[in-house]
Amino acid sequence: MAMLGQRRQQRPATRKRLESPGAKRADEGSVVIERLAHDGRGVAHNLEGKILFIEQALPGEEIEVAVHTQHGRYDEGHVRRILKASDERVTPGCAHFGRCGGCDLQHLAIEGQRRHKQQVLREHMARHDIELPELSLLEGDAWGYRRRARLGVRVGSDDRIHMGYRVRGQDRLFNIEQCPILEPRLEALLQPLRALIETLEAPRRLGHIELVAGDENVMITLRQLRRVSNDLARWQQFAHEYGVLLSVVCGEGEKPALERLDDRPETWPSYRALPGDDALNIRVQNGDFLQANAEVNHQLVAQVLAWADIHDGMSVVDLFAGVGNFSLTLAAAGARVIAYEGRESMVQRLRDNAQAAGVSDDIEARCTDLASAPPGLEDAALVVLDPPRAGAQGICQSLAVSGPSRVLYVSCEPATLARDVHLLVSGGYRLVRAAVADMFPQTAHLESLVLLERQPT
């Protein structure tokens, strides 16, 4: 039987002879997992009927649980021993799984992960009495997909270098040796980066490292608290040796200076919005938003384009437009696009990307805070929106009162999506298409998109 995840404070789950009707019990000292919670943990009840959230436990499994945190209404625990394993249990693909704070679902076969994500979207919608049409699934490789990462760097009191991810909800850094969800070009840099940092004169001056993989180029950005010339020279040599673009953000305060350190300062990472379409090449710079998974983003853009059903001259508003991921493709298909984005630097990049793609006459990019709706949305034929996790409540309230005939909503947080769709449905829209995009395999995160049409009154 497998022993999983070492945890502090191991204690068996509290057991009393008070059996609740909901409690499923295999035998003394064990529980049966009933379902997966939205965050990917297994859900069971102890004999008192108290709910247990158990890391790395799968539906149908019989396990011995070790409770590590107790709360008033629920306890949290992990698997001490698997007594009966699910058919869908697989060996995690990473030695750090369960400890680094990144992935939640490596122990579940990829098909099960994707079924779970579809179920999560259905459940969020059901809470608002919204029934989903048949769900399509956008999916790519289960591993080696992640094209951006931020690695923290710390020097321990023993002078050992720690390089890795921040443990979820904590200030602690988990030291990583591997990360198989990273794009192979990025994962291959982990060991050389660590070796380089170990030779630096002042590694304590290094805050974090950002890695971005464009279609042709990889870029490393250093967050350096103070300039250390000898160390920057070592980084330059590293960039040359590994053929990567290199920039450094130096200093503290609100606007630290950005400097390019490689010998190709005009080159930035870029990606094709649709595979094989070299004209729609989207450039990103330091700090720009970039969809994390190139292959799934291709499908996402293609799906947005298919649902948008563009005809020549059709007016589209793209809200939370970033550097033009959707705007460029929609304009290239014949739409006249007004793109809104809150970060001035990204608005400028969107304009530059539109210029390079030959669609600048068809895209008007505006820098606006979208805490509330910009004017004129009702005049568009279609509004596309892709907000951050908090969703777009204010905008959906306005759309519900006077919106265009169609709204296409891309979301990275199903709870706020369901809340906002409820507003739209209450205002007279009908949900006609829905899809889940598995943008982050091995994690519980899901991206989804829905198309709504205004019902005739």
Ligand SMILES: C[S@@+](CC[C@H](N)C(=O)[O-])C[C@H]1O[C@@H](n2cnc3c(N)ncnc32)[C@H](O)[C@@H]1O
């Ligand atoms: C999920 S990203 C989507 C970007 C783009 N659609 C894409 O696919 O690459 C959300 C975008 O919304 C922008 N954003 C976040 N809050 C905003 C606000 N209050 N007003 C305007 N833009 C905002 C972010 O800068 C980011 O570019």
